[in-house]
Amino acid sequence: MAQRRAIGHAGWGRTIAAAIVAAIYFLPVLIIIMYAFQGRNDILSISARSLGDYLESIFSFTPTLSNFENVFFRANIIQAGEGAAQATETDFPLYFLNSVGIAGISVILALVIGTLAAYGFARFPLRGNDTYMFIILTTRMLPPIVVTIPIFIMFQVTGLAGEYPGIIALYTAFNLAFTVWMMKSFFEELSPDVEDAARMDGSSETRVFFKICLPQVKAGMAATAVFGLILTWNELFFALLLTSNETRTIPPAMVRTLGGEVGADYGLLAAIVTLFLVPVLVVTFVLQNQLLRGVTFGTIKK
Amino acid sequence: MTQASDSMAQGAATDRPVANAAAARRRGSFVERNRGPLLVTPALVTLFVMNIFPLMWSFGLSFYDYRLTRQDLPRFVGLDNYARMLADPSIWESLQTTALIVAGSVGLQMILGFFMAMLFQPIFPGRRILLMLVLAPMMLSYVAVGVFFKLFYNPNFGLISKLIEVFQGTPPNILGDPVGAVLGIIFADAWMWSPFVMLLVLAGLVSVPKYLYEASQIDRATPWRRFWTITFPYVRSLLLLALLFRTIETFKLFDTVYIITEGGPGTATKVIVQYLYRVSFQDFRTGESSAIAYVILFIVIVLTNLYLFMVKRREQEQ
Amino acid sequence: MSDIKLVDLTKRFGELAAVSKANIEVAAGEVLCLLGPSGCGKTTTLRMIAGLESVTEGDVWIAGKRVNDLSPAQRNIAMVFQFYALYPSLTVAENLAYPLHAERLPPAEIKARVDRVARVLQLESVMDRIPGRLAEGEKQRVAVGRAIVRDPTCFLFDEPLSRLDVALRQQMRGQIKEVLSGLDKATVIVTHDQIEALTMADRIAVMRDGIVEQVDTPHGIFARPANLFVAGFIGTPQMNLLPARLIHYADGLGRFAVMGQELTVPVDPAVGRLNGTGAVTLGIRPRGFEPVAAEGADTLKAVIDIIEPMGAETLVHAVESGTDLRVVFDHLVPVAPGEPIRVRIRPGQLHVFDEKGTRVHSA
Numbered sequence: 001m002a003q004r005r006a007i008g009h010a011g012w013g014r015t016i017a018a019a020i021v022a023a024i025y026f027l028p029v030l031i032i033i034m035y036a037f038q039g040r041n042d043i044l045s046i047s048a049r050s051l052g053d054y055l056e057s058i059f060s061f062t063p064t065l066s067n068f069e070n071v072f073f074r075a076n077i078i079q080a081g082e083g084a085a086q087a088t089e090t091d092f093p094l095y096f097l098n099s100v101g102i103a104g105i106s107v108i109l110a111l112v113i114g115t116l117a118a119y120g121f122a123r124f125p126l127r128g129n130d131t132y133m134f135i136i137l138t139t140r141m142l143p144p145i146v147v148t149i150p151i152f153i154m155f156q157v158t159g160l161a162g163e164y165p166g167i168i169a170l171y172t173a174f175n176l177a178f179t180v181w182m183m184k185s186f187f188e189e190l191s192p193d194v195e196d197a198a199r200m201d202g203s204s205e206t207r208v209f210f211k212i213c214l215p216q217v218k219a220g221m222a223a224t225a226v227f228g229l230i231l232t233w234n235e236l237f238f239a240l241l242l243t244s245n246e247t248r249t250i251p252p253a254m255v256r257t258l259g260g261e262v263g264a265d266y267g268l269l270a271a272i273v274t275l276f277l278v279p280v281l282v283v284t285f286v287l288q289n290q291l292l293r294g295v296t297f298g299t300i301k302k
Numbered sequence: 303m304t305q306a307s308d309s310m311a312q313g314a315a316t317d318r319p320v321a322n323a324a325a326a327r328r329r330g331s332f333v334e335r336n337r338g339p340l341l342v343t344p345a346l347v348t349l350f351v352m353n354i355f356p357l358m359w360s361f362g363l364s365f366y367d368y369r370l371t372r373q374d375l376p377r378f379v380g381l382d383n384y385a386r387m388l389a390d391p392s393i394w395e396s397l398q399t400t401a402l403i404v405a406g407s408v409g410l411q412m413i414l415g416f417f418m419a420m421l422f423q424p425i426f427p428g429r430r431i432l433l434m435l436v437l438a439p440m441m442l443s444y445v446a447v448g449v450f451f452k453l454f455y456n457p458n459f460g461l462i463s464k465l466i467e468v469f470q471g472t473p474p475n476i477l478g479d480p481v482g483a484v485l486g487i488i489f490a491d492a493w494m495w496s497p498f499v500m501l502l503v504l505a506g507l508v509s510v511p512k513y514l515y516e517a518s519q520i521d522r523a524t525p526w527r528r529f530w531t532i533t534f535p536y537v538r539s540l541l542l543l544a545l546l547f548r549t550i551e552t553f554k555l556f557d558t559v560y561i562i563t564e565g566g567p568g569t570a571t572k573v574i575v576q577y578l579y580r581v582s583f584q585d586f587r588t589g590e591s592s593a594i595a596y597v598i599l600f601i602v603i604v605l606t607n608l609y610l611f612m613v614k615r616r617e618q619e620q
Numbered sequence: 621m622s623d624i625k626l627v628d629l630t631k632r633f634g635e636l637a638a639v640s641k642a643n644i645e646v647a648a649g650e651v652l653c654l655l656g657p658s659g660c661g662k663t664t665t666l667r668m669i670a671g672l673e674s675v676t677e678g679d680v681w682i683a684g685k686r687v688n689d690l691s692p693a694q695r696n697i698a699m700v701f702q703f704y705a706l707y708p709s710l711t712v713a714e715n716l717a718y719p720l721h722a723e724r725l726p727p728a729e730i731k732a733r734v735d736r737v738a739r740v741l742q743l744e745s746v747m748d749r750i751p752g753r754l755a756e757g758e759k760q761r762v763a764v765g766r767a768i769v770r771d772p773t774c775f776l777f778d779e780p781l782s783r784l785d786v787a788l789r790q791q792m793r794g795q796i797k798e799v800l801s802g803l804d805k806a807t808v809i810v811t812h813d814q815i816e817a818l819t820m821a822d823r824i825a826v827m828r829d830g831i832v833e834q835v836d837t838p839h840g841i842f843a844r845p846a847n848l849f850v851a852g853f854i855g856t857p858q859m860n861l862l863p864a865r866l867i868h869y870a871d872g873l874g875r876f877a878v879m880g881q882e883l884t885v886p887v888d889p890a891v892g893r894l895n896g897t898g899a900v901t902l903g904i905r906p907r908g909f910e911p912v913a914a915e916g917a918d919t920l921k922a923v924i925d926i927i928e929p930m931g932a933e934t935l936v937h938a939v940e941s942g943t944d945l946r947v948v949f950d951h952l953v954p955v956a957p958g959e960p961i962r963v964r965i966r967p968g969q970l971h972v973f974d975e976k977g978t979r980v981h982s983a
Contacts, residue, residue: 010424018421018432026435028493029442031461032450051464058461113344120341132346134610139353141606143554143575146595149582150356150363153370173352176345205334234443236557241583251445255561258449266453273446280441285434292501295440296547299613300540302505516672517705521766522693522722531718535709619752 029277035270037063067271071096091245092253092268099249102164103232106171111225113172114179115217119209121180122187123195133181140177140297144237152241162244170238175228182227182298186220187213189301220290226283227294233276250276357599364592371586383593393594395569396577403488403573404552410492411548412541415499419537422500423507440497448561451490452477455562462489480570483563487571490558495548502544506537539616546609550602574598623648624669624774624806628678631664631830638664640830641678646774646806646823651797652835653821654810657853661830662810663778669808670776671695683773693722698767699776703783704759706751712762713738713747719770737765740799757788761795768799775800777809781816793819814854818842826850848977851903857935857946861973862902866894874972878902880941884917885965890982891972900980901973906935906948908969912962920945921962927955936961 038061071092121129139147151170152161160166190213198212199205214221236251243249250272258264284291293301333340364383366376387393422433439447454461455476467473476482510533518528556575559565565572565580572580578598582591624646631639639661646652654662667673669680671692680687687695698719706715716734725733738744741761751759760780767775780796781789797820800807811817817824818838825835826849834846845851851859864878874887894900912919922938922945929935929951936955938945947963949955972980 010426012427014421014424014426015428015432018426018429021418021421022432022435025493025497026438028450028454028461029435029438032446051468054459054461054464113348117342117345120338124338124341126338126342132342134607135354136345136349137610138603138606139349141550141554141602143556143578143598143602145556145575145578145582146360146599146602147353147356149588149591149595150360151352152583153588154356154359156370169348170352173348176348180345205337230441234445236443236445236560251443251557254445254449258452258561264449264453266450269446269449273442273450277438277442277446281434281438284437284441285430288430288433291437292505295498295501296543299547299610300502300505300543302509511703511705513701513703513705514707516670516692517699517701518707518718519672519692520670520697520699521719523718524722527721531707531710 031058032270033274033277034058034061035266036067036274037061037065038267038270039064039066067265067267068275070265070268071271071275092250092272094246095248095250095253096272098243098247099233102168102171102247102249103229106168106232107175107225107228109168109172110175110179110228111221114176114224115183115214115221117176118180118183119187119213122184123192133184136177136180137297137299139173140181144174144235148238148241155242161242162247164247167238167242167247167249170242171232171235174235174238175232178228178231178297179224182224182293183217183220185293185298185301186217186224190216223287223290223294224298226287227290230280230283360592360595363589364596366589368589369586370588376589379589383590386590387593387597392569392572393574393577396572396574399484399569399571400553400555400573403484403491403555403571404549406484406488407491407495407552407555408545408548410488411496411499412545414492414496415501415544416503416537416541418496418500419503419507422504436500437497439494440501442494444494444557445561447490447494448558451486451558452562455486477563478567480567483567483571487555487559487562490562491552491555494558495551498548499541499544502540502547503537506540507533510536539612539619543609543612543616546605546612550605550609553601553605554598623650623681623683624808625681626665626669626678627681629665629668629675629680630677631661631668631673632676637830639668642827642832644825644832644835646808648806649804650822651800651807651809651820653817653824654808654827655814655817655824655853656812656827658812660827662812662827664830665827666776666778666808666810669774670697670699696773697776698770698772698774700763700767700778700780702779704751704763706759706762706766708751711748711750712743712754712758715751715762716743716765716769719766723770733769737769740768741765741795756784757792760784760788760792764796764799768803772805774805775803775807777807779810779812781811781813789816796820814856818854826853828853844979844981845903845971846979848901848903848973851971851973851979855905857906857948859971860902860904860906860944860946862904862943862945864900864902865898866891866900866972869894876900876902879920879922879943879945881920882917883920885970886967887970887972888981890980894972894974894980899975901977903971903973903979904965904969906946907933908966909947909963910966911949911953912964915962916964919962919964921960924955924957924959924961927957 035058073093120126121133126132155161155166158166160169195208195212198208203211234251235249236255239249240252240255243252254269254272257269287294363376365378365380367379367382368374368376418436422429422436451462453459455463457463457473457475460476463473463476466476474482476486514532515528518532523531554575555573556579559571559573559576560579563571565576574594575598578591578594581587581594624644626642626644629639629642629644630637642661642665644652654665656662664673668675669682671687671690671694675688682695682697707718710718713734716737717730720730720733735744738747741764743758743761743765746754746758751762754762760783764780777796781792784792793816809817809820818841821838823835823837824841826833826841828849834841834850836844836846841850841854845854845859848861852861862878864876864883867875867877867882869875869887869892872886872889873884874891875882875884877883915921920940922940924936925939925944926937927934928937930948932951934949934951934953934955936947936949938947938961947961955961974980
């Protein structure tokens with residue numbers, strides 16, 4: 001008891017315990033990252049081994065960057081497993097660009113529309129403000145399939161199915177609910193006194209919004225955009241049904257490669273996952289304080 | 303709250319000559335008079351077109367016999383779709399499967415998440431970086447988790463199969479067995495989302511004022527007593543929120559099921575969304591699928607309402 | 621015996637010394653106030669006594685035992701926290717009973733003790749409420765009740781009244797003093813409010829920047845401030861601290877150059893030792909003056925700048941040769957801005973501080 005620590009501080013003992021838990025939790029992720037640097041043969045040569053040999057083979061291999069090259073430079077690389085009626089054409093460089101473009105544009109659109117709306121909901125409540133907010137959240141909480149049934153018909157009729165504007169519009173709406181809730185929670189943390197003071201000083205409403213409010217929620221907008229990007233990038237369901245060969249994004253493309261038993265190129269898939277995971281981990285580290293708000297769609301601040 | 307403060311600010315404004323200028327300008331300009339509605343209109347229009355209108359359409363469709371693949375005009379059938387749905391044993395089976403997976407996965411998430419939060423509550427060297435590693439599964443995509451857990455469950459070269467092999471000697475065919483498949487889905491989902499519960503519980507833990515722990519030290523409380531009288535009350539509401547949020551999210555579980563088992567073997571892992579996917583986009587029984595969608599919609603609305611109610615209550619407590 | 625003794629107590633956070641070599645003794649039954657501006661180290665000192673903060677150097681003795689290495693629980697102390705630290709999910713009755721659980725008393729005994737404390741502090745009507753539904757004053761009383769419900773070796777209070785409004789504060793000051801006077805324990809109260817310290821304490825320790833500047837009775841602190849800091853910190857309105865030069869001392873009379881005038885007044889004989897150095901500070905409390913009609917060697921003159929009526933008295937800010945002078949007059953004395961005033965220092969109201977700021981006085 002000679003060395004008592006202040007409450008809330010644990011020492012290296014806790015570090016060791018936490019490190020063990022973190023290692024177990026992170027192991028699957030680590031294996032995915034390892035796969036990304038392995039050739040196809042390395043991954044499939046590990047069958048029929050004991051666990052020890054297995055783990056050893058996962059961590060000892062000749063690293064290669066070929067998987068990453070394939071993501072960016074080589075089209076039409078995968079055939080479906082034997083027995084498939086036709087070879088599945090894949091073009092990951094295109095899907096990558098599609099994902100970047102579709103996610104990027106829809107997140108920016110949602111951020112613009114959603115930030116304005118969030119400011120409105122936070123500062124100039126309408127009658128039934130809470131009801132609007134509830135409906136908006138519900139659209140986000142719904143399984144995508146519930147909306148997709150009529151959307152599918154709508155897009156067939158309007159010719160938007162499989163086209164960029166269609167999926168971008170859908171993702172914009174998908175992100176909008178999230179953005180409105182997130183941004184509203186940020187606006188609500190600002191003191192309205194500052195805005196009122198600016199109004200007293202003769203600032204126009206536009207000026208109050210752009211010069212007083214927006215600068216204060218810049219970090220929040222960045223966080224919202226980042227979480228929106230993560231959600232959109234990972235979205236499978238809409239993309240599965242509403243993109244075509246030309247507009248396909250990464251998630252449905254990954255699913256399509258899972259043909260037969262060993263048909264999938266796990267190295268390539270791991271490379272895709274790793275490419276996205278690394279920036280996401282950095283974001284997790286940097287935005288640790290906003291993480292809770294991000295993953296609960298802005299409903300819980302802290 | 304905001305409503306009150308806003309009207310108060312405006313009320314105060316009219317009392318003062320300086321503010322009268324602002325009020326006059328507000329009266330003069332259409333934009334400044336309707337700033338609230340104008341700000342939210344673009345968002346509401348977008349959501350209406352992409353979400354609300356389709357939902358209303360879908361509601362209408364649920365009263366028609368309609369198949370997307372056929373050229374026939376929709377035929378009004380009243381409540382037939384609902385009747386057929388209620389009579390169909392497979393939807394009840396799906397709901398049961400969903401309930402089982404939700405209970406198993408969310409239960410596991412709560413337990414794992416809670417203990418991890420306790421582990422990560424204090425400050426210790428390397429906490430931030432280890433926390434980031436633990437949070438990584440949550441930041442993965444469902445597709446990544448689906449694809450690679452399918453591989454991990456592979457009897458020949460799967461990590462988890464190998465692990466089980468150590469205990470039982472032979473490599474298990476996890477996904478070939480109905481119980482194994484359900485457990486496999488639960489395990490993957492719980493692994494992915496227990497960090498979420500941890501994050502919420504951690505938020506509750508850090509909101510406990512330090513002086514309460516100090517007071518309990520001076521009052522010579524045992525750690526057990528300290529936990530139940532101080533720590534737990536602060537975590538309780540967030541545990542409930544985590545439970546509701548994860549229940550809603552797990553209720554809509556689709557991606558991992560679609561990738562790992564496609565509902566199989568047989569119908570062992572056919573969750574409700576997977577079932578709906580089959581009815582709407584493989585059988586193309588569009589009218590009936592709309593009816594099922596509305597049942598799901600109803601369940602989600604109830605849960606979301608409950609969730610927001612708890613969020614509000616917690617905010618008021620603080 | 622129940623006493624507290626701090627010997628060369630020091631706390632460093634890295635380079636920063638929060639408390640340096642504090643030496644304080646608190647006898648059983650005595651109430652000591654740690655008084656000082658925020659950041660002076662008074663709370664850190666209290667937390668070291670409680671065991672909530674580790675000791676860098678020096679020793680804490682409680683009831684004749686060195687307790688440096690004991691946990692707060694092992695020290696058998698009771699503490700009232702600044703934010704009360706009431707357990708939010710427990711009722712008032714449960715909060716009061718909380719410290720008794722460690723003593724393994726029979727439930728009937730616990731109930732009897734809780735009821736007694738509730739009676740003393742008039743909490744009977746709120747026993748079933750949770751802290752969130754209590755008024756501020758009630759919370760404060762529960763916090764005090766939780767401290768006195770058991771039989772600790774000493775009591776520690778951290779800014780106990782800072783969250784109460786003025787009227788309630790006055791009432792609680794009396795109540796706490798009354799409760800404490802019935803107990804034969806050493807008590808340490810941390811406060812930044814000098815009125816609180818002056819009214820509640822048997823002795824006051826004034827701290828600044830981690831250093832104990834003076835330990836004395838409330839009267840002693842007020843009447844004989846050890847240095848410029850204590851002189852300026854204690855007393856409202858603040859004591860006048862006038863830069864001056866000692867011209868001459870002889871036979872108990874000091875002649876000073878101050879505010880562009882010469883002033884000859886009776887001073888402590890120890891001032892004689894200062895002959896030669898010259899620069900001093902004269903400290904006179906605003907109430908230490910009396911108005912005079914005629915000029916004399918022992919009077920000061922100045923021109924009234926601002927007047928602050930304070931009811932029974934009037935605070936006058938006057939200026940002369942660039943030096944401000946605060947004087948409190950009876951409200952019947954007619955004053956107006958721009959008018960000259962002439963005042964004499966009342967006997968025994970003059971303090972002389974040397975160049976280092978220490979009060980000059982014979983032992």
